[in-house]
Amino acid sequence: MNATARSAPGPKRPGSRRPRPAGDGEHRPQRDHQLALLRQMLLIRRFEERCVELYSAAKIRGFVHLYIGEEAVAVGVGQALREEDAVVSTYREHGHALARGVPAEAVMAEMFGKATGCSRGRGGSMHLFDAGRRFYGGNAIVAGGLPLAAGLALADRMRGAERVTCCFFGDGAYAEGEFHETANLAALWQLPLLLVCENNLYAMGTSLAREHAQTNLAMRAASYGMPAWTVDGMDVLAVEAAARRAAESVRAGGGPHFLEARTYRFRAHSMYDPDRYRDKEEVARWKTRDPLDGLEGAMRTAGSLDDGVMKQLEEDVATEIDAAVRAAEAAPREPVSDLLRFVTSVPGRV
Amino acid sequence: MNATRAADTARTTYREALRAALREALRGDDRVFLMGEDVGRYGGCFGVSLGLLEEFGPDRIRDTPLSESAFVGAGIGAALGGMRPVVEIMTVNFSLLALDQIMNNAATLLHMSGGQLNVPIVIRMTTGAGRQLAAQHSHSLESWYAHIPGLRVLTPATVDDARHMLAAALDDPDPVVLFEHGSLYNEEGVLDAATDSVGLDSAAVRRPGADVSVITYGGSLPKALAAAEELSGDGVDVEVVDLRSLRPLDDATVLESVARTHRAVIVDEGWRSGSISGEIAARIAEQAFYDLDAPVQRVCSQEVPMPYAKQLEEAALPQPASIVAAVRRAVA
Numbered sequence: 001m002n003a004t005a006r007s008a009p010g011p012k013r014p015g016s017r018r019p020r021p022a023g024d025g026e027h028r029p030q031r032d033h034q035l036a037l038l039r040q041m042l043l044i045r046r047f048e049e050r051c052v053e054l055y056s057a058a059k060i061r062g063f064v065h066l067y068i069g070e071e072a073v074a075v076g077v078g079q080a081l082r083e084e085d086a087v088v089s090t091y092r093e094h095g096h097a098l099a100r101g102v103p104a105e106a107v108m109a110e111m112f113g114k115a116t117g118c119s120r121g122r123g124g125s126m127h128l129f130d131a132g133r134r135f136y137g138g139n140a141i142v143a144g145g146l147p148l149a150a151g152l153a154l155a156d157r158m159r160g161a162e163r164v165t166c167c168f169f170g171d172g173a174y175a176e177g178e179f180h181e182t183a184n185l186a187a188l189w190q191l192p193l194l195l196v197c198e199n200n201l202y203a204m205g206t207s208l209a210r211e212h213a214q215t216n217l218a219m220r221a222a223s224y225g226m227p228a229w230t231v232d233g234m235d236v237l238a239v240e241a242a243a244r245r246a247a248e249s250v251r252a253g254g255g256p257h258f259l260e261a262r263t264y265r266f267r268a269h270s271m272y273d274p275d276r277y278r279d280k281e282e283v284a285r286w287k288t289r290d291p292l293d294g295l296e297g298a299m300r301t302a303g304s305l306d307d308g309v310m311k312q313l314e315e316d317v318a319t320e321i322d323a324a325v326r327a328a329e330a331a332p333r334e335p336v337s338d339l340l341r342f343v344t345s346v347p348g349r350v
Numbered sequence: 351m352n353a354t355r356a357a358d359t360a361r362t363t364y365r366e367a368l369r370a371a372l373r374e375a376l377r378g379d380d381r382v383f384l385m386g387e388d389v390g391r392y393g394g395c396f397g398v399s400l401g402l403l404e405e406f407g408p409d410r411i412r413d414t415p416l417s418e419s420a421f422v423g424a425g426i427g428a429a430l431g432g433m434r435p436v437v438e439i440m441t442v443n444f445s446l447l448a449l450d451q452i453m454n455n456a457a458t459l460l461h462m463s464g465g466q467l468n469v470p471i472v473i474r475m476t477t478g479a480g481r482q483l484a485a486q487h488s489h490s491l492e493s494w495y496a497h498i499p500g501l502r503v504l505t506p507a508t509v510d511d512a513r514h515m516l517a518a519a520l521d522d523p524d525p526v527v528l529f530e531h532g533s534l535y536n537e538e539g540v541l542d543a544a545t546d547s548v549g550l551d552s553a554a555v556r557r558p559g560a561d562v563s564v565i566t567y568g569g570s571l572p573k574a575l576a577a578a579e580e581l582s583g584d585g586v587d588v589e590v591v592d593l594r595s596l597r598p599l600d601d602a603t604v605l606e607s608v609a610r611t612h613r614a615v616i617v618d619e620g621w622r623s624g625s626i627s628g629e630i631a632a633r634i635a636e637q638a639f640y641d642l643d644a645p646v647q648r649v650c651s652q653e654v655p656m657p658y659a660k661q662l663e664e665a666a667l668p669q670p671a672s673i674v675a676a677v678r679r680a681v682a
Binding site for chain 1: 502
């Protein structure tokens with residue numbers, strides 16, 4: 001087993017190619033692809049900014065954990081996954097859900113707790129599900145999704161399906177026993193599992209160095225006998241390249257792979273968090289590496305994006321979110337008479 | 351099939367009945383697989399799966415590391431992925447390492463997902479004391495699981511239930527936790543030839559009687575039946591109700607019995623505080639208070655971590671003698 005801990009994707013890194021000017025047919029697909037990435041990241045960013053407003057207006061309640069600053073990870077990894085693959089996520093999953101193609105309207109309706117929400121108002125921000133898109137939440141117990149993801153991968157393995165299960169989790173979850181039990185099991189059984197650690201440097205308010213004796217997360221993952229890479233989580237093209245490489249290797253029967261995406265959340269842990277544990281300078285420094293600005297800048301430099309296109313993109317995204325909010329506002333509430341639905345599959349059994 | 355059925359009607363042990371159920375499930379549906387600590391080469395911590403590895407291979411009789419949370423969670427994920435996993439945990443005490451997965455995922459996903467995600471998993475584990483295994487192998491925590499909406503909690507006490515509850519559990523689209531009392535594995539009985547399935551929703555009257563209802567489940571059933579036998583010699587006609595399922599709880603059968611006998615004794619190997627016996631007593635008080643001719647009696651384990659020494663363990667557990675004493679209080 002070629003177990004390595006290294007930075008991805010290495011010299012062959014397609015993401016490091018400078019985007020070339022658009023205009024000729026050969027480069028049009030690349031430009032369109034990058035525009036699609038930018039649009040997805042923008043959708044996640046603007047969606048969550050709207051959530052902040054709606055939270056302040058008390059339309060949305062509960063715990064709301066924003067992904068702002070980390071968009072490149074969900075969007076980049078999403079490129080490496082196919083429809084038939086599975087995604088297991090955490091409580092900071094608006095970005096994962098939207099990148100997986102869960103409609104903004106269904107996510108927003110869930111934030112409102114409405115009947116049209118993707119979890120019919122039972123889940124809220126932390127528990128988004130879409131079985132049809134094989135999006136398995138939405139787990140608010142950090143690391144709780146990891147064994148589950150191993151099981152989805154096990155089912156594929158046992159049935160001979162060439163599918164990948166991708167599990168997102170944070171650096172906080174990495175400290176839980178469930179990560180280590182799952183890593184051991186997945187490597188032991190060579191499960192088709194892509195472990196994506198979104199290392200945003202804080203487990204709620206506890207910094208990486210204060211939660212991990214060994215902060216080289218990829219090295220520790222590699223010790224389980226799986227290929228393990230670290231990638232710049234603020235660079236969507238780099239994430240995409242690394243995730244494609246890892247997912248293809250998983251799909252080809254290479255067993256579990258570990259990808260650490262170094263990222264940062266620009267906002268507090270949740271809407272309740274006064275964010276006292278981080279230096280303002282640190283936050284400001286990371287904001288200079290905004291993944292949206294990064295791709296936008298690269299595309300502008302390459303001549304594949306201009307003010308007009310950007311304006312159009314913003315308008316498209318705003319329109320989509322406006323429609324989602326309007327639909328969520330107008331959507332029916334789940335009737336209280338349905339309170340006990342979905343506790344068991346047999347109505348009335350408790 | 352007929353040959354199998356005929357063989358099943360022979361005298362068998364609880365352990366063999368469970369094994370026959372597993373074998374039938376594995377033969378009948380290739381989505382079914384068994385996973386857990388030592389289920390394969392070792393033959394099961396309590397010998398239940400002995401021989402199944404040879405018949406079904408290591409993919410379907412899957413030995414796991416000592417990682418309860420990971421392999422139970424993997425079972426839940428495999429259920430989401432279209433399989434029908436049977437996961438074995440050595441004892442209920444060890445299941446606490448997997449409680450997060452059982453409670454926060456298995457029991458919860460259907461509801462949290464608005465009805466999208468079924469979790470058709472069966473989790474088997476041993477429960478109970480009586481084998482001098484001390485405090486970390488001997489507890490009866492099934493009432494904790496019975497507290498959790500979204501789970502089905504079964505407690506087979508007879509060879510018929512051991513033989514047939516698994517198939518019914520695997521047919522259930524929801525997670526089922528199946529508690530096998532460790533002292534029952536060597537119990538022998540004759541399988542009912544007419545039975546090839548058992549319902550999961552109903553309690554069963556194991557011994558009809560007119561004077562008092564003894565309500566119990568699992569490993570306490572043989573003790574309750576022994577107590578009833580002893581009392582019959584003194585002219586006390588005891589009805590013994592086997593709950594079979596702790597969630598859902600068939601209180602209708604309990605209440606119907608109490609309405610006839612007017613007296614209730616609940617035998618439960620769990621600790622009294624916060625126990626399933628407390629729940630049953632409360633339901634009787636809520637729904638059948640005016641049927642009662644005497645206060646409800648409870649026989650539970652003493653409120654102590656289970657001790658090793660034989661005389662201490664025996665004293666901590668419900669015993670036929672303590673059941674007899676409770677019945678005498680009820681009928682006094």
